[in-house]
Every structure is written in C-alpha cells, then in structure tokens.
Amino acid sequence: MHPKLIPPETKGHVSVARLARFWYVACQSGELGSKPLARSVVGVPLVLFRGPGGAASALLDRCPHRNVPLSLGSVVGQGTLECAYHGWQFRGDGRCTRIPGLLETETRERRVPSAAVQERDGLVWVYPELDTMPESSPFELPPAGTNYARVVREVQADGSLHATIENALDVPHTAFLHRGLFRGGKQSEILATVRRSADRVEVQYDGEPRPSGIAGRVLSPGGGIVEHWDRFMLPSIAQVEYRLGKDVHFRVTSFCTPESDFRTRMYAVAEFHTRFPGRMVSRILEPFALRIFGQDADILRAQADNIRRFGGEQYASTELDFLGPHIWRLLKQAEAGELGGEPVVERTVRFLA
Amino acid sequence: MHPKLIPPETKGHVSVARLARFWYVACQSGELGSKPLARSVVGVPLVLFRGPGGAASALLDRCPHRNVPLSLGSVVGQGTLECAYHGWQFRGDGRCTRIPGLLETETRERRVPSAAVQERDGLVWVYPELDTMPESSPFELPPAGTNYARVVREVQADGSLHATIENALDVPHTAFLHRGLFRGGKQSEILATVRRSADRVEVQYDGEPRPSGIAGRVLSPGGGIVEHWDRFMLPSIAQVEYRLGKDVHFRVTSFCTPESDFRTRMYAVAEFHTRFPGRMVSRILEPFALRIFGQDADILRAQADNIRRFGGEQYASTELDFLGPHIWRLLKQAEAGELGGEPVVERTVRFLA
Amino acid sequence: MHPKLIPPETKGHVSVARLARFWYVACQSGELGSKPLARSVVGVPLVLFRGPGGAASALLDRCPHRNVPLSLGSVVGQGTLECAYHGWQFRGDGRCTRIPGLLETETRERRVPSAAVQERDGLVWVYPELDTMPESSPFELPPAGTNYARVVREVQADGSLHATIENALDVPHTAFLHRGLFRGGKQSEILATVRRSADRVEVQYDGEPRPSGIAGRVLSPGGGIVEHWDRFMLPSIAQVEYRLGKDVHFRVTSFCTPESDFRTRMYAVAEFHTRFPGRMVSRILEPFALRIFGQDADILRAQADNIRRFGGEQYASTELDFLGPHIWRLLKQAEAGELGGEPVVERTVRFLA
Numbered sequence A, B, C: 001m002h003p004k005l006i007p008p009e010t011k012g013h014v015s016v017a018r019l020a021r022f023w024y025v026a027c028q029s030g031e032l033g034s035k036p037l038a039r040s041v042v043g044v045p046l047v048l049f050r051g052p053g054g055a056a057s058a059l060l061d062r063c064p065h066r067n068v069p070l071s072l073g074s075v076v077g078q079g080t081l082e083c084a085y086h087g088w089q090f091r092g093d094g095r096c097t098r099i100p101g102l103l104e105t106e107t108r109e110r111r112v113p114s115a116a117v118q119e120r121d122g123l124v125w126v127y128p129e130l131d132t133m134p135e136s137s138p139f140e141l142p143p144a145g146t147n148y149a150r151v152v153r154e155v156q157a158d159g160s161l162h163a164t165i166e167n168a169l170d171v172p173h174t175a176f177l178h179r180g181l182f183r184g185g186k187q188s189e190i191l192a193t194v195r196r197s198a199d200r201v202e203v204q205y206d207g208e209p210r211p212s213g214i215a216g217r218v219l220s221p222g223g224g225i226v227e228h229w230d231r232f233m234l235p236s237i238a239q240v241e242y243r244l245g246k247d248v249h250f251r252v253t254s255f256c257t258p259e260s261d262f263r264t265r266m267y268a269v270a271e272f273h274t275r276f277p278g279r280m281v282s283r284i285l286e287p288f289a290l291r292i293f294g295q296d297a298d299i300l301r302a303q304a305d306n307i308r309r310f311g312g313e314q315y316a317s318t319e320l321d322f323l324g325p326h327i328w329r330l331l332k333q334a335e336a337g338e339l340g341g342e343p344v345v346e347r348t349v350r351f352l353a
Helices: A161-168 A214-219 A278-310 A324-335 B161-168 B214-219 B278-310 B324-335 C161-168 C214-219 C278-310 C324-335
Strands: A024-028 A037-041 A044-050 A056-060 A074-076 A080-082 A096-098 A114-120 A123-127 A149-157 A189-196 A200-206 A226-233 A237-244 A248-260 A263-273 A345-352 B024-028 B037-041 B044-050 B056-060 B074-076 B080-082 B096-098 B114-120 B123-127 B149-157 B189-196 B200-206 B226-233 B237-244 B248-260 B263-273 B345-352 C024-028 C037-041 C044-050 C056-060 C074-076 C080-082 C096-098 C114-120 C123-127 C149-157 C189-196 C200-206 C226-233 C237-244 C248-260 C263-273 C345-352
Touching: A024 A037, A024 A044, A024 A248, A024 A263, A037 A248, A044 A114, A044 A123, A044 B278, A149 A278, A161 A237, A161 A248, A161 A263, A161 A278, A161 A324, A189 A324, A200 A324, A226 A324, A263 A278, A278 C044, B024 B037, B024 B044, B024 B248, B024 B263, B037 B248, B044 B114, B044 B123, B044 C278, B149 B278, B161 B237, B161 B248, B161 B263, B161 B278, B161 B324, B189 B324, B200 B324, B226 B324, B263 B278, C024 C037, C024 C044, C024 C248, C024 C263, C037 C248, C044 C114, C044 C123, C149 C278, C161 C237, C161 C248, C161 C263, C161 C278, C161 C324, C189 C324, C200 C324, C226 C324, C263 C278
Parallel strands: none
Antiparallel strands: A024 A123, A037 A044, A044 A056, A056 A114, A074 A080, A114 A123, A149 A263, A189 A200, A189 A345, A200 A226, A226 A237, A237 A248, A248 A263, B024 B123, B037 B044, B044 B056, B056 B114, B074 B080, B114 B123, B149 B263, B189 B200, B189 B345, B200 B226, B226 B237, B237 B248, B248 B263, C024 C123, C037 C044, C044 C056, C056 C114, C074 C080, C114 C123, C149 C263, C189 C200, C189 C345, C200 C226, C226 C237, C237 C248, C248 C263
C-alpha cells in the first residue's frame, strides 16, 4: 500500500518520556472499595484491590492462565482476587493460592507480577516497575498550615504528560485560552525568576497584580500584593502557589499519572486559606476551575491530534516558555537515569501579563 | 514517532492458525436466497450466491474490473452474479460471461477466483483455498439416532478460533463464569481421560454427577449416571456429548468458521433425545444456552482485547486444561501440513468439578 | 503479533498520485468569512483566512509555538490570524507579528509556511506546495456563452482522486449503478473517440441517443442529436459537456481536490442553457443529480474499502474504460514531473450504450 500522506515540516520528535521507576497516584482511596479497579500507569495495565485488612495491592491486569483481565474478577474471602474466567485466586503479592479443580498442589509457583503500593492522605500510589522494591517513597506534601481547607479533584486530559504539565504551569496562555475567566485586564511588567535544580524547576513571579478575573475579586476583594510560584517536581507533580496579602494562601498540587503516551490523569489537591469559610470558597471556585480545565483539555486534545497528524512535534519556544523546556530536560534526564549531575540554573526574565 | 507503550511480560506469541485447505461452514442454506451473501472465511472475502438450479457458489468478493464487492450486486437471469457498478456478469465458476457495452467478445478469458462449495444438511460449506479442487469432503455428522430433535443456531465471538473452541470445550470455567447457570453445586472427584490422535482430541469424563443447575434438573429429574465427552476435530469442530441415564442423550456439534484472526462464527447443531418433546426441551434450554454463550462471548472479547493490548499471549496451563494445548498442537501441525505422524496419546487426570 | 490475514490475489498497487505542485480549489468564496477555515489539500493541513482588505490567505494549520491548529484561532484586527492557545499572531504570508507578553522584539523571524492562494469566480484556489511561488495559474474556465445559468455545488467522496474522477467521467456504469435514473433504454451503437494530449484526455461520443431517463426528457422533449464529451484535465478537473439539438447546452466542470489519499472533495460548476429558465431547470435537476451522486459516493466508498481490505488494487480494464487508464497515466507522469513528452494519442472504439 501507498504510505499515508505526510504533511511537510515534520521533525518526528514527540515529547513523551516513560519513567517507570517512580511513584504515581493510581486512584483515590475512596475509589478502591470491595471491587477490583483497573488502572493503567505509564502504559502498564494494573488491577488494584484491597487485601486482608483493607491493604491496597496492585497486580498486572492479566491472569497468567488465559490472560483475561483480572479486573473483571472479584475480591473473595479475606481479600483474595479471583479471576472471572476459571476462578484462579491471587494474593496481593501476586501469588496464586488456588486453582479450582486441581487435586494436588502444584509445586511450581504461579504468580502475577505485582507493583508496590502505598496509601497516604487519601491517595493510592503505585510504582509501575513491577516486582521491584522501590528505593524511594511517594511524594509527601508538606503541611500547608493550620486551618486550611483541602479539596481533591480528578480530571483527565488527552495529552502527553509533558504537554499536560506544561499547560498546567503556563501563565501566558491564560489571557487567551481562558480569556475573561482568568487574567486579561490591564497588563503589568512582571519579573519571572526560573530556578532549576536536580529534580525540579520553579518559577517565581514578582510584581504580578491581583488576578483581575472573578477568582481574584472573590479571593482578595481588597487587592494587595501577589506572590506566585509555579513548580514542577519529578516525575509528574505540578504545583501552583499563590499568596494574596497576608490572609489568602492557595496551593494546588496536581499529581499527574501518565496512563499512556497521550493520556494523562491528574489528581489535584487544592489547599487554601482565605478570609471566608473553605466550603464556600470551594463552591464558588469549583465551577470556574472546571471551565478552565475544560478549555485546557480541549486545547491539549487538539494539540495531541495535530502532533499525531503531522507525525511529530516542531515546537518553537521563547523566553516566555519558562518551564516547558526545563520540564522536558528533567524528564529526559530521568528517563536516561542521569539526574542530578547539573548545577542549579537560575534566570530572570521580564515580561508582560 | 515514539513507539507505543508496551507493558512488560509479553511473549509476542498468539494462538492463531490459518488453515485454508479445509472445509468450513459459510452459512446456513436458508440464509442464501436470491441475493448474494458476503462472508469472510479464514480472512478470504467471499460472495455466495445460487446459480442455475439453485446450486450454491462462492467467488472472491471483488469484481476484477474495478474491485467493488460483488456482494453488492444481484443475481440475474438463470443464476448469474451481476456487479452493481458496471454490470459485469459472472457464473458460479467465476467465469465472466458478459461485459455490457462491449461489441466484440473478448478473447482473453476474464474470471474471478472461486471457492469449492458443498451444501449438505442445511449447511453451506466452502473451501477457502481458491481455485482448488479439494481432496477432502466436508465433515459428515454421523446420525445421532432415531427420534432425535435437531436445532441449529449461529453465534459469533470476538475471539480467535483456538480461544473460542477451547472455551466451548472447557469444563473448569463453567463453575465460575457461568456460576448459577451451569455447574456449581457440591464437587465430586472426576476422572478425565484425554485421547489425542491424528486429527482430533477427546476427553471423556467418568464419575461426573448430574449437572446441578437448571439444565440438569430439567433433563434428568431422576438424576442418574452421566457420560460426557468433549471433542475437537480438525480444523474447527467442537463437539460436546452427554448421556444421562438411558433416556437422555445430547450432542452439540459446533462448526466453527474463523472469519478473521480474532473473529469466529459458530454454527451449533444440537441433536437430542429426552423423555420430553424436542420442541419443549428446546424452548426451555435455548434462553439458558444463549445466556451462557453471552457470558462466553464477553470473556472471549476481553481475552482477545487483553492479548492485543499486551502484544501477545502468555498462557500458563495446568493439567486441567485438558484440550486447549492439544488443540493448539493439532492446529499448528495442520498449518504446517504435518498431520498424522504422531502416535495416539492417552492420559488420565483426576480433578474436582 | 501475527500479521493480519491477507486475502489472495493482491498486487499491492493503489492508484494514488500526489501532485502538490498544482492548484486546487480549497473552498468557495462564500465559505470563507470572518472565521478561519481548516482544509486539507493533497494531505497538507491548511488554515484559510481573510487578511487585510479581505484577501484570502492559506497557512500550514499548525502554530509553530505549541503546534495546535491555527484554525482554532480567530481573525483579529486588520486580518491577522491569532492562535487560540497563546495568542501568537500571523499575517497572511505566515510571518509572526506578535507574541503576547514578550517585551523585546525577537530578532529571529518566526513564521508559518504558507500556500499561494488565488480567488476567482467564487472559488478559492490554493497551491499546496508550501512557500513556493507557483509558475502556473489556476485553471480558467472559458465562458460557456451568453445567457447561461451557473450553479456551484460541493460534494465529497471517500475515494481516491483517480477513482472519483474515473467514476465522474465513466459512461458504462450509468446504466447499472444509476439504473432508471439515467441511461437504460434501448441501446444504440456509439462511436467513442479518445484523444490524449500532454495534460488532458477527452472522449467524444457520436451517435448517442438522447438520454432516455427523466433528465433527458426534461431537457429535450423533442429528442434530437446529442453531442457529448467527457474530459479530464490535469491535475484534477473532470468535465462533462452535452449538446442536445441547437437549444440545449450543458457543461459541468468538477474541480476535484484530494484531501487525502482516499478522500476527495469536488466543486462542480454546472453551466447550462436550455429552452427553460435556468432556475427552473436547476430545481428539477438538482435532486436527481444528488441521487446520482449519492449512488456514486456509495460505490466509491465500497471500492476504497475493498481495495484497503485486499491491501491493494487489481483492476482489469477493457476498451470501454475510455479514460481511466489514460487519467492514471497522466497522473503518474505529472507526479514524476515527466509531462508532455508523448505524442497525441487518438483512438476510436465502437460500443453499445
């Protein structure tokens, strides 16, 4: 057959990294009840379930017998996962403990590869490199402070991990893609200071006016000085932090999980403290945040579709792309196992927003 | 482009065999009326139609002129297939007999490749190796006996021929996938005797209790000794035979047709003799059989999807997989044209069911 | 994984040519208003928009910054295309004129590849070889005559450019695919004279009776002598011309645009002169023409699907395929840049229609 038509100007490169030796959030604790749950993490199909005492486990989502997904099965007895097809049973560590019908115990051990799991603060973390004892621990979110409200929300985007995180931490697009919802008033000159170290990159903004949109007016009716940081931490954490005056503090930490090359799940943990009750603030801001995310999801899908249509990316960055190129550099270093060799980088850029 | 994420533990093997030099059921006689019928057999797109006197024919489903499917055409005159596009006409042997508009007869013979066809007992068989005179005949079902009811039903599964036949002949899954519908009562120790010869493999069960589900109670209210055989016959016949006491005899012969690698059509011929009228038994059992088949179809699709997702199979068999590995061995031997060289194999296994 | 089942008798050839160094109609003038419009031409994704003074422009449909389709953006100011994501702005020649937020003008020029555009007679033509000054001009339709009605219609077919044009210019299929709508009455012997020159091929029919279907009766109630030509002109123009007696003249020129290998868009310009008011004739003929085209679109889709299913074409032509093989020869010559070296070919064929 004739090859497909390929449009010109294609480089073939795509910003997709695959970091299996890291922890990712697979689900929220409340999602994992008495039924097994299917989740793909870095392309590895996993089945999660609760074993004895409710401890969360994760196995490769394939019965070794006839390869049907174990996530179609059920949890029986004291927390054993039973395959829906022939009833083979597996413990949380992957060991097969029962093959119905067999009279004699098999000497050869049968098992399913398993992933390390840790449950903490309402999130279930997995380590998708199978049958491995991780040397690291899941990311621990330092306390935001006392009297903080905390809201967790999950969203999904049809974009690569890199594109999704770059979008989540990008300031310049907000005045266009989210016109009217977010920024977009009179522009000021802002100083952005970018710092990249071994496993993270952060940008700090100085001189930013109070956001002029609805959110800004709700949060800080009196205006005031804004402090704002956007941070990426390996392998997949995006954090946005705002302080408006002495009363208002917002920190949204998004734990991103690449399900596959072009599908990213995000668990956003919003912690905040304002002059108003947390529940009220949350009710006001949530619809607004969901509209913003809907616009981001649409553009990420269009971007991914176009990259596939062109057979690759061809990005042109300016100094306003504060974090994207650094995030890509960190992801590639992590994929190659070459983290930490570089000195801290710090750079300052003036721009309008 | 980046290659797709591939999960670990994949072998790349898939149990797909392609046996073109065998007979397969393409349709039931009643399905083939005055219109052409499209059917794929072992991946070969065929058009079936009735020629002079109603004789069934099968041609490659592609007009040699501009390659549109001949199955979009119509049967004209005394049984000639006319292409829908330019009206070229073809006989059952594939010869082109008319090209509308041409004044002079073409000297070069134009034809469509044809497949051998035999119609017997309400089934239309084809031999998908085109333009070949088969040396064998379609499978002939020996008479079940006098006073037998006969019901033919067609179902389709999104599974490979091997997976679909293994499922149809597998006992251990019935207590799990069909829990409540089929087996599932008190377990007994059963003796399974497996016999493989040149073109078939059979398992005979001794000591099996009367099936405890609805079906068993309907068929043999008084209980009694059960005789049960499951058989595979090359290339694609699955047969299940039950005798319950002296009054009840059931034989379901499923003629399986691989449409493509992961799509299998089955023509199940059920012949049975019980103490009750055949039509009554059929009415009671059919919904029950369709529910069972629905569950099988669901698990076969999940299995095939998972095999594709993992890029191949990685099966682990036990001695309870009485037939599957033997069926695969026979299919591979047949594909390689190496049938019949091995001695008869017989093995006995005790198990619980 | 096992390769897919491949049916026999496949050649692997597909009649797809890719001629980028030619002009194609991208849209009608009226379709291009104040919003950008996405169009693929020979597989090249383009965004069309109107710049200063309403001049039509065409750019590659990808923002150089983060690769989202520019067609999701909007036209701002005096005709600048603004990307929806970060608000980068582009002129009709592809030059980036604004990157919001940047304080200093970038010295490095940023641009999007652009396609030459010409607007004429209500059609917007593009030249999909990007960043190229075409040496040729779009096809100019000579005036049909005075007092002619003109109707432009757009249709789309899931067929290759070659298959779609061959269909549009093919006479023999009309008696079968369009049975009852078009030809199909008593057959006459017709003389077809085929002439191929450097960039076109034409067939002229002598002895054709007035079309016996509805159309013929409406147009020329009194019958009369028919003159009829079918023409192909490189790269993608199909023209059908009829004269019935001295009063009736019809010329339908279809400008075909290959969107991709198996998707063709056609802009049909019908010009005609009859004894009746143009608007009345148009109202009567349009539903009839759309039914004919619907049948053509169905068969073209079935043909393309079958060619893909078989992994390629295997056409058999007769002398009744007056134009198809010549069109393919011209397309291949044009693709190879070897036009014009052959002498004029003329051939006469008698046939029945």
